[in-house]
Amino acid sequence: MNQIETTLDRPAVSVTDVQTEALTVVMLGSGGSGVMTAAEILLRAAARAGYYGLMTKSFGPQIRGGEAAAFVTLSANPVEIQGDRVDLLFAIDWKNAQRFAGELQLEADSLVVSGEIDAELPEIVTGAGPRLAEINLKTLTRTHKGTRPNMVALGAVAGAIGLPRDVVAALVGQQLVKKGEAAMAQGQTAVDLGYGEAANFALAKLDRPAGDTARWIISGNQAAGYGAMRGGVRFAAAYPITPATEILEWLAPRLQKAGGLLVQAEDELASINMIVGGSFGGSAVLTATSGPGLALMSESIGLAVAAEIPMLVIDVMRGGPSTGIPTKSEQTDLNIAVYGLHGDAPHVVTAPNSIADCLFTAQWSTHLAESMQVPTIMLSDQSFGQALGIVEKPAELAFATRRLVAETPGENYKRYALTETGVSPMALPGTPGGQYTADGLEHAESGTPSSGVADHNQQLEKRLRKVVDFDYGDHWAQIEGDGPAAIITWGSTTGPVRQAMRRVDPDGRRLRLISLRLISPALPGALAEALDGSDKILVIEQSQMAQFFGHLKAQFDLPAMADLYARPGPQPFRAAEIAAKLEEWLS
Template sequence: MKSQLSWKVGGQQGEGIESTGEIFATAMNRKGYYLYGYRHFSSRIKGGHTNNKIRVSTTPVHAISDDLDILVAFDQETIVLNHHEMREDSVILADSKAKPEKPEDSKAQLIVLPFTEVAKELGTTLMKNMVAIGATAALMHLNTDTFESLITNMFEKKGEKVVDLNIQALNEGYRLMQEQMGEVNGDFELEESSGVPHLYMIGNDAIGLGAISAGSRFMAAYPITPASEVMEYMIDNLPKVGGSVIQTEDEIAAATMAIGANYGGVRAFTASAGPGLSLMMEAIGLSGMTETPFVVINTQRGGPSTGLPTKQEQSDLMQMIYGTHGDIPKIVLAPTDAEDAFYLTVEAFNLAEEYQCPVILLSDLQLSLGKQTVKALDHSKIEIRRGATITEDIERDEDDKDYFKRYAVTESGVSPRPIPGVKGGIHHVTGVEHNEEGKPSEAVENRQNQMDKRMRKTEKLVI
């Protein structure tokens, strides 16, 4: 028996590869195993090779494995592109429709099964994924109860007939694989799991949940891979807590709208990738100059320029730290996994308000789109800290007609921050250099004082 196993399904983009992986992974999660899943996909809507790789383990895992135990192949290209990950005791479960052939240098065993043919006989080729999952279950010595329950939950709204046909496809795949078990060399049975299901989520969903838990009630964003899932999560969930999401015309608008919402006292943020962050740099500078809290999620991908939109790369760190023209205080946080992304997103909002500066959460494609089991998130650990934010009216002498010193020079560099509408807190705001009241000023001494004040904020930060 094995303590962990690596499984992959591959085929053409648009033919259900992602959903096949999701069904397998969800069932294994319900059985109590730990998972890490990674989806490879092309930079196009349909067509081109795609695969979904799932690592299943009896203990927590934080990455996919380099090798592969089981490959479900719906076409020959999947075999050609992925067989190098396999050993002599690995198995390729291939669809007979593809007329599969094992490459000369392949070490893996090839088992050919009629996935598409069986599905077609049952009424639709769309069910070939269920046939393949049934074959996988037989190879791994898994009972089909969890899979059948999952199928029922997925398709019960479409009627009993659809549920029955999918379960029939699953069981037919199981039967076909059992007939071939005598030809298989290798052990694919997993040790007993904990039996306790976990959360199973991508990093982007963890970030979205973290933002909501931090009290964020506004997001402005423009779609971009691999950050779009953050916005999609917020569209589905933010209105449930009274929040709003706006899809803007571009990344510049997204950044400035989020900054405006933060200025108004609402915790707000945006999410993008490298090209979008390049466009946002002036707005990030505006956040630093006006000392307005601003959280930005950067899900790194391959660059430069459009680069590799659907591939992993970590090459934005220097841009995130030094990217703006001129110097401003800036905080960059880098989560390690989905659980860390949840808690660190909450901390990003706290730090943004405490230090009144932009905070960038630096993720990457692997973390953002990789899906993993996460233990139950502990909301009792969440603490909301708003720093020097003033939400109550300020007592001032009625004869005092001066503006509030929003940018008062302080020892810490952090000045009191009344949100708009607070009585006694009226002040001027501008992106040009300004005095303590926020009024434009190019005086040398004032420039020195304000610059020193802003940069003092970072002195107490522990890196």
């Protein structure tokens, strides 16, 4: 141990910073060094100690073996985004650390702990001139046989933050229980070694959290999968794709337990058609994919519109176009989701606004799909999907989801009957008297193919009406504050905007936030009402071509004076960036 500088009092953070009680820790190491395991235990320990938190992972380009960094932000208050800066960087080794340039916001009072003695530090570290410390992991783990560097690092970081040692030790024990008692004892030793070293670190201790609400640790992808199951989904078909695969891997064994099934298809063309088949048979269905997969599916989503087949398609967006940046987030599939179908094809597009909201929105989206017999595309993204959050346990809720089924179709049964709501009773195979042929060809009310003017107009009108006239209730948007300056945003940009608003407008007098959960169909009336009393508008989104802004201008009554802050990924928005933008906009 070789503490280069010790300052027990960290400089005070600015008063407007609502994350004063927040700490961002980065654990860095080469692939296989176990930083992800250590960071996940750290997150779990923090949750057990009552903190909120967020863990994101950053990997090198290799499938295995590259450099890996886990970012953990902890706070006594809800955390939706990574902190603006890194307070503590613990590097087990520095092999390829330079590739995280642009992701590690180190400052002069950040603390960098090197797990190697006399290592040559990369420029990303030396450039910021942070406080430096060293732990000789090699010697420590050699002296104490069987101890692992990542567990020593965990102990050191947890100790520096001030997490209770017993909580960490218990979790390490759980982690190693399968490896036997010796391994468990070595794990405890490693944690203790780390805690011993931590006594020498100068890092602000996290405030004790207030309250004791039930918490979950969940990723956006798990939340989306579980939300869909809560909504009744029991059949899924899908093709693996980053960053959506975790939804499928989470669902596969759990669907089976709940009496459902997930099938791995040969490609996205197959997966979308498999769920068309499953839904035609009466199951609530889903597939999950990302941009390239959604592009392949779009023809058959059009089929589902025409044949009125309910389904949930979850698109976990990543940087595009084409293969783009599969492991980074971007809000750039809005256009293909809303406008990507051929023909006049009314359908529903939704978007969650937080990790926890992935659960609600997936459940709601299933409800919308089933209720209206329409495909619903939910636009999640990588920053939700692959991040692990400590969140409040989401509320139990149940929609009165019911597919309008023709239980006893009579002699004059017509599958696509023109009804008041536009939703027609659907006969399920096996029901006597309900036989019809679902068709992508335009059809008459009976389902019989027709290119007649009246049939086309009536069926188009019915399919549009059922989606536009549906009562979406208050769920169409998340609205916070009622200040005269309104920010309109969506999806994963909501978190950074919310945190920036707390800094810029702590009293909530100047700003209001409108985050759209229902992207399409557009509800211009609802937005106009939400904007009532506002005098200026700023749209914020993560898209170079400002797809959301374009959608708002085309479909909503947006005042001509609306301002825009749009930029592409892969760098996520930080509260400081948005706060600076808001200050400039408000002045």
